Amino acid sequence: MTERAPTPAPGHGPAPADRVRLDRAVERLAVTFRGMTARADEVQCECHWGSPEELALLKLPDTELDPDLLHRTWSAPDWSDHGAVLRRVLPQFARELTGGLGAHAYDIDNVGTSFHRAAWQQWPAPQSAAVREFLHAWWAHTLLSPDPAVPVHELLPLCAEASADIGPWLAVWGNLRHPVADRHLTDTVDRWEGDLLEDALPWRSWFVWSEEEVEDVRTQLTAWLVREAPARLRATGAPAELRHAVRLLGLAHADRWDDPHAPRHRYA
Secondary structure, eight states: OOOOOOOOOTTOOOOOHHHHHHHHHHHHHHHHTTTOOOOTTOOOOTTTTOOHHHHHHTTSTTOOOOHHHHHHHHHOSOOTTHHHHHHHHHHHHHHHHHTTOGGGGGGGGGHHHHHHHTTGGGSOHHHHHHHHHHHHHHHHHHHTOSSOSSOHHHHHHHHHHHHTOSHHHHHHHHHOOOHHHHHHHHHHHHHHHHHHHTTOOSSOOTTTOOHHHHHHHHHHHHHHHHHHHHHHHHHTTOOHHHHHHHHHHTSOHHHHTTSTTSOGGGGO
16 A cells, blocks of 8 residues: 655644654555454453443444543453554554643553553564554654644654663754754753652553663663763753753763752752
């Protein structure tokens, strides 16, 4: 099947390359996972998950689910074959994700865990490649979107948890020299500097990594920020306090709080 870029709306120019890439990645998922179903013997708790009629829908291919059922399906932790269930809903789920999950946006921090639980990187090569391209296309598009449906500070943990690796996502961000990507970096540092200065990962990853792996992820993130953030924060006109916070990340933890620019909240 030959994939074509979406036709621009009348009166508008062609879609940006990152938008075209994302649209193609979503379409690739639809083609790759067409006809997928949950296992015929899959079961769920009727009182906590849903009705037998709803469960039966997961065993029918290519049937749209209402948003509430879709949410209950991808977020349930106790499928006997989570991978098969996720493959069944993935084309629709991807569209919901790129739109921000609507009424279920509050649960975005559990999406990465759902992908991780499905062990998608062990799926047949065409399937795993389609998922990988979707995540990368979504990440690249989000970094270039001034007001993305899922903020960068939420999507980075999602992608890192989905792949059990933060390195590739930081590499993409590091190579993308663009004012919008730099503004997202400033916003992310502003949100995370308090946790990072306390040597804590600024999101919960209980179900993906061990304590040692969490520390490794935090170390990678901190080292990347110390290397990448200073120039980009200056380019966006970030406050001096934020730039000092990044500089302090490069110091040993015990030395940070003797610095004259240590954040005041430490002593509050």
